[in-house]
Amino acid sequence: MRDPNAITKSRRERVEITLLSTPAIIIFLGFVIFPVFMAVYYGLFKWKGFGSPSSNGQFIGIDNFVLILKDPVFQKAVGHNFFIAVMSLIIQIPLAILFALLLNQKFKGRGLIRTLIFVPYVISEVIVGTGWSLMLQSKGAVNAVLAKLGLAGADWIANPKIAMWTLLFVISWKYVGFYVILMLAGLQSIPEELYEAAAVDGADFWQMQRSITLPLLAPTVRIAAFLSIIGSMQLFDLVYIIWGQYVSDTAGTSTMATYMVREGRLASNYGYGNAIAVIIFLISLLVALLYQKFVLSKDLEGGLTESK
């Protein structure tokens, strides 16, 4: 009596599992994983995007990859990506922690201020890029404000000595709010009792932050840093909107992704473009794996054992 019951139950379960999970898996494999594998295949051809690469293109093996890695324009772009990744961490993470501590204080109007601080994160890269590129023009609002304060302006966008710092400023302005959200969320999970106990023991505000908040916030910081690094490796929209496809090279703000769009899509060199995508993926993957191995491993172990 029991046995057949168990079998029907497990068969029924299997049907349920299949019905509930198949749509998501198909869409995910089809539109995320499959294209990346196709990129590897397309990357082996010299191909303009018409018909299929095997009949309308020319198989050239790893020539595309060699060409890309040897291209000084690409090498510079990779350098920019890594510079942006490191500087974003140095600028954004400490700022985000400070802002989160500030906004974790209990005071009237906090909710409104929290909402307002997330405004730059919510509006799109295109709007941020369009707005800032207008403001940062040599005759734009930023220089006008500086002039009113008696300070000299600069050519924030075109001057190659400044452009990278302008980009870092815009990136920080855009994304710091997101990291503040993450840090605030992390702060909520620190038990209030710890601070109360520390206060009883006579610790002042900064001592509490150093010996309670920072260590307990470390997992959140590591995840935030991971997201920031991955984001820096993929950076495209802001650079493309503010600097356009050509100026970014001369101004020194080009990234791997702007290089990919210009040399691949716009030049209709789809074999070459796909090869660039593969290289971007491998570089990001390598960075992510190294980061996971040396920094994130503890958190992930915790996460996996917990989720089991």
Add this chain to the structure above:
Amino acid sequence: MSNHKGGSRFEILQRWKGERASTPWGNPVVYFLSLVLVGICVGPVLYIIFGGFRTNAQITQDPSGLPNPWVVSNYTSVLESGTFWQQLVNSLLVALLTTIGTVALGLMVSFVIARYRFRYAGLMYSLFAAGLMFPMTVAITPLYLLIKALGLVNSIFGLVLPEIAFALPTTIIILVPFLKSIPQELEEAAALDGCSRMGFFWRMIVPLSMPGVATTGILAFVNSWNNYMLPLFLINDPHRYTLPLGVQMFSSQYSVDTAKVLAFTSMSMIPALLCFTFFQKRIVGGLTGAIKG
């Protein structure tokens, strides 16, 4: 003795709490710093909105000034043009369909991963979690070729399907811990009352997971609303432009008419701003759950 000590501790605590509420750094400092922060974050956005109320002559004369006099013609001309409304409808359609699709598929598969015991649950979770390593930038060139092969270039579904696919990893990572935290007893009680697994899903899981669903839904909506790269590759028919693509095209088309560009830009950010303002608490709450899990 310990009781006595506890009592005094409690008093200290109360006193400290009272102090903390008013003077950790002193309220004025907190407010001052917060206001500076808000100024930096909101100032440029206000510049865009106010800039739309100025004329080009005003902007040229003093790029950083306030509207004087205020003109509404930039905004009215944007509102009267079909372009803006067309792109608004396109963006709304894409964002809503993406949100619905992401939440529905994400909730179903998260339910399986979180509440069924089977061999591949861990593998499934890892598969989607690995999706975080496949950002749209990497996939976009082959994705364009795939969408072209499917005949979905210049179609709303050509945008929606990839956007759902790329929103699934975050959704699942947020929802799985959330669904796991729903007590097992609840499911057993439901089973005792004759409720099947699917009945449990519909009657308990769906309503109970609303906070998590709201978080992931809003994230999917805002990300879709702001997406630029996908429409840049997949859409070349101006009638199918979404707002981000529209803003960029508009600003290069009317590059001399700064005021109009600013008006168009501010109109296009309103929906995402509204969406976020209404649900701000939900988003912070949802992320808290995700990080704890």
